[in-house]
Amino acid sequence: MSQSFRDSAALAAHFPFDNSYARLPAQFFARQTPSNAVSPQLVKLNEALADELGLDVEWLKREAVQIFSGNLVPEGADPLAMAYAGHQFGTFVPQLGDGRAILLGEVIDRNGRRRDIQLKGAGETPFSRRGDGRAALGPVLREYIISEAMHALGVPTTRALAAVTTGQPVYRETTLPGAVFTRVAASHIRVGTFQFFAARGDTDGLKALADHVISRHYPHVRDSVRPYLALFEAVTERQAALIARWLQIGFIHGVMNTDNMTVSGETIDFGPCAFMDAYDPATVFSSIDRRGRYAYANQPAIGQWNLARLGETLLALLDPDLDKAVELANEVIKGFGERFQTHWLGGMRGKIGLATQEDGDLDLIQALLLFMQAQEADFTLTFRKLCDLAESSSNKAIFIGSFKSAEAAEPWLARWHERLARDPQSAAKRAKAMRLINPAFIPRNHRIEQAIVAAVDDSDFSLFEALLTVLAKPYEDQPSFAPYARPPEISERVLETFCGT
Template identity: 40%
Template sequence: MLLSTDTFLAPGPAPERLWLNRFAGLGPTFYSHVAAAPLRDPYWVARSDALARDLGLPADWATPEALQALAGNTVLPGSVPLASVYSGHQFGVWAGQLGDGRALLLGEVQTPSGASLEVQLKGAGLTPYSRMGDGRAVLRSSVREFLCSEAMHGLGIPTTRALCVVGSDQPVRREEIETAAIVTRTAPSFIRFGHFEHFSHGGDHDALRQLADFVIDHFYPDARSAANPYAALLEAVTRRTAAMVAQWQAVGFTHGVMNTDNMSILGLTVDYGPFQFLDGFDPNHIGNHSDHQGRYTYARQPQIAHWNLFALGQALLPLIGDHDTAMAALEPYKTALPAELDARFAAKLGFAQASAPVNAVVNALLQLMAAERTDFTIAWRTLARHLAGAPADTVQALFHDRAAIDRILLQLQELPAQVGVRPDADLALKSNPAFILRNYLGEQAIALAKQKDFSMVQDLLTVLERPFDEHPAHAAWAGFPPEWADHIQISCSS
């Protein structure tokens, strides 16, 4: 049985609190047992009460014993921490063996809903896969991952979650001396495309088959009855990935480092490093300062996801059996991605179904926004408010080309006659967030956190958990970013 969350993080000896980790059952070919490196004098930085409730934790779960456990200083009864091995393509180049260089899988818990979630400590110290790194995470990157994980969940986008950040004054060297932190994060599974690439490229097809069977049995059971279960697995992952990327595009999210080792086999957003929500709409914006070739721009994300799926298909080819069958399993991406995109953007205009006339208005608006670098989130939210009754001049005021936006607003007025249904203002408001995790907000929260003031981190979390609501006390966070925000540079070390 899995660890029951009514005893999760509870202190004291108890055989009933054993962690039975399904991933660990795959055997040592897939991981190394690793003890977390002690974190000196840890303290709470931030906690997600929403995730704690989902995990079934009691209201008073954040005990001194829990703090020590999630700092990696004590081992929870029955937990045997491990780091998994994988490989991958980084910036389109085969990088060979990678692996969990700073993340330790503690085990698996069963939530009150019946779902099971793996629990990881990210930043818990050296592992056999750390390469030249120190295995640590810093406060800056940990706060960013914590906030964005929960922000994406609030937006309804598939993602890993973050329970808490534990900090320490222990120094860590990056471009400058920073302080250490650990994020406790959860997911049904942290298996990546790179896990399959590792065993396929290494010629260990028995391990490859074992891993694929594990994923099918636990996460894609419908694939088992298919004529070719491994091709069915590839097709299912293809469809999930298409849906996830379409959701990214619809909120102006750029991942920043879509390497194959950062792609979840479950279609989850994973590994928040140089991510960014667009301010001014520039489809070719490079959000990752380390991305010198512009591989991971907003506009290229759908193409890169397809490229990564092709790499996964190559890895699964020894199991699928022939190239044509593998390519057929990837083919649905070409229709699923556009369909998902059309549906997401139609909803942003208040239409439950996409159509050619709706697509025309969406495309015209995006082209005008790109030409003028209009703020992506504010433009769409203002348009949703207009559909709910706000005057047209609130939208017009966002654009310099008055004639162009007037034409678009006229097209919008004419849509009901063309498609036979009026836009649903409530759908538009629920599809266009008022609040996103803008880079400058993250920077401000991090600056305060470095001074041991964690209030803005928690306040941001409260707002980002419900991004479609109005939060009058924090209305400024839904406004335009300051000019200095344009100069923020985020790299892979972030």
């Protein structure tokens, strides 16, 4: 038996691909083999995720650097670049597509879920639009850190399977080390994927896509009287829940274009995203968001706007009567606000320790947020310290010490204690529940930047590894990592983030 045959057989056995997207019509994608990396080195393999995917971890550790650099395509893979369009900062671009990402294929994980495995930064594709199709090490590390942090925080998200350096430079404003990121997702189908077919008047392609999404993500709507309307409602519900979770942890996506909104309801594309330190609803970090379109507080409205664009693509499937189709779509879009408010308010009640509902809860929560804004209070630590105060009044000094004016906190605290008196939970039970939804640790922008600088400038990945360790348990106190919970000093603040493309 030849060595190449043995390798092929091993790869087939260890990567049991079942590539449903590759079986769709040809206009959905372009087949594309990854480009070779000159001298790849493995930075990180997510062994726990690999095991969850049903892969042989010990075997994968030996082969990972070649597979996840793009040098070795596993048997059974059907590598392709997906076609899609999208609104970018409100301007429609009829063809975007995977310009530096290649979908290797799909596997069924140990829980029976279908998962994409995609290489990001593995070379040019037909959609690269004069780009090199490569990724720099900094953005790869950033996506690895934040996507895994989001997962640990309990937010639906794409995952990080591996990071590999290529041994080749990439040229941006400066020369940077190249890398490849391996991303895992429930799928990479976006609102922009639907827009791609709608823009071309390809109703057959649109229907095939919608049927594929129903089969893959929403099989429960297949037998609905109006399955495509039920699909639209289901996507809307997931996006409302997702964006509510973003706001509850102070997350700002930074580039909520329609090609960055998945129909599966996962967070995707962690380019210029960031977490707030001091609370301010107008916070923007993305260097390309010059007008604040995607500011923290704008995210629900942008989510609704993006869903309206999805609704437009589905009109031909909703009803043969265009006026009726528009009416049906508008009802779903108008309902987004109520869906979002339900998820957001429910989560915020939990963050301040409420297990029951009263009409005045929204005012109480908004009063706290306004106070935090006026006091320039740290978003994450304010809620975490409130957990301690909920458990014992002896922790009051710690809580009010977070504010520029400790006395100014008294009126809100009085209202809060009055409300808690009508809530049935014990103090211990309330504090425990609050600590499960108010993290002690988030991926602070300055910590990410420190890790990236150390890796890029000095090939030192120790800060990257430390961040992954602490962020894997964000709701635990972890005294040995206490400095990672603190907001940045003035000199450490990172006020601008970059797309990395």
